[in-house]
Amino acid sequence: MPDRSTSTPISALTDDAAALPAWHIDESVLRRTLDGGAARDWQVDVVAETGSTNADLTQACRSATWDDARAQVRVAYRQTAGRGRQGRPWQGQAGLTFSVAMPLALAPARLSGLSLAVGLAVAQALEDCGAATAVGLKWPNDLQVDGRKLAGILIESVPAGPQRLWAVIGIGLNLVRDARMEAALGRDLSGVAEVLPTFDPHRDPTRILGAVLNRLAAMREVFLAEGFAALAPAWSARDAFRNEPVRLLHDGTVVAEGLARGVDGEGHLLLETANGLEPITSGEVSLRGAPA
Numbered sequence: 001m002p003d004r005s006t007s008t009p010i011s012a013l014t015d016d017a018a019a020l021p022a023w024h025i026d027e028s029v030l031r032r033t034l035d036g037g038a039a040r041d042w043q044v045d046v047v048a049e050t051g052s053t054n055a056d057l058t059q060a061c062r063s064a065t066w067d068d069a070r071a072q073v074r075v076a077y078r079q080t081a082g083r084g085r086q087g088r089p090w091q092g093q094a095g096l097t098f099s100v101a102m103p104l105a106l107a108p109a110r111l112s113g114l115s116l117a118v119g120l121a122v123a124q125a126l127e128d129c130g131a132a133t134a135v136g137l138k139w140p141n142d143l144q145v146d147g148r149k150l151a152g153i154l155i156e157s158v159p160a161g162p163q164r165l166w167a168v169i170g171i172g173l174n175l176v177r178d179a180r181m182e183a184a185l186g187r188d189l190s191g192v193a194e195v196l197p198t199f200d201p202h203r204d205p206t207r208i209l210g211a212v213l214n215r216l217a218a219m220r221e222v223f224l225a226e227g228f229a230a231l232a233p234a235w236s237a238r239d240a241f242r243n244e245p246v247r248l249l250h251d252g253t254v255v256a257e258g259l260a261r262g263v264d265g266e267g268h269l270l271l272e273t274a275n276g277l278e279p280i281t282s283g284e285v286s287l288r289g290a291p292a
């Protein structure tokens with residue numbers, strides 16, 4: 001099998017860190033894809049550049065009129081202040097960067113597991129697009145291929161009244177393996193080009209975005225009705241660390257270690273330690289593989 005991690009030149013997507021990518025979202029193709037799927041009522045804005053699509057939508061949600069059925073999507077070709085988890089920056093020049101302001105008629109306590117459900121939806125969308133390589137899920141919400149990060153998810157919530165909130169779901173999905181971003185983040189990355197056998201850097205961003213939005217809209221229905229519990233088996237089937245030794249880190253310090261035994265119906269990691277099976281909430285911890 002060819003090594004697609006290096007076979008799609010980065011120059012096919014972007015020439016330098018400050019440039020816009022060479023691909024663009026075909027908005028009429030995207031609209032047709034959404035009209036035929038679960039995200040048919042969703043509104044999409046595509047902008048060349050912004051600070052952060054999450055920041056834009058969290059701001060907009062504070063004054064938005066509540067509409068139970070309509071999510072707002074914002075896609076940017078370039079972010080100048082992209083936000084990652086735990087206060088880290090996100091530089092996604094070689095990837096799709098977008099956010100969804102998703103109305104959820106739920107109390108904040110019922111958001112448990114949403115970030116895992118989002119990761120699952122993105123993995124399923126790549127499968128819908130014909131992924132030939134397994135896309136693994138790393139608790140709580142990374143996607144990875146061969147242990148290298150494919151996508152990151154950042155969820156922020158904006159209250160909209162009793163039992164109502166906007167979940168602003170930010171997704172950074174690498175299209176190719178980007179050496180600059182690997183250097184900036186200090187970790188190995190992967191790209192969609194590695195998993196789609198006939199990756200086309202000009203057409204596929206639109207196709208992938210449409211598939212992700214339709215999967216997110218379908219996930220929303222299930223999540224509202226049944227919570228993460230209904231999605232837990234599908235998440236577990238893609239769990240990259242199931243039964244593996246892992247460490248949990250907080251600010252770079254190991255705070256727990258044990259065997260990863262999957263997730264429960266609320267999206268907690270079940271960590272088997274000397275004290276038994278401990279449910280871990282995602283909070284500010286990061287998971288790493290550990291030597292056996």
Ligand code: BTN
Pocket residue numbers: 051052053054055079081082083084085086088090092096097098099151152153154169170171172
């Ligand atoms: C992570 O650290 O793994 C989460 C990264 C999330 C990045 C995305 S890119 C689109 C959206 N806008 C942001 O500012 N962040 C998210």
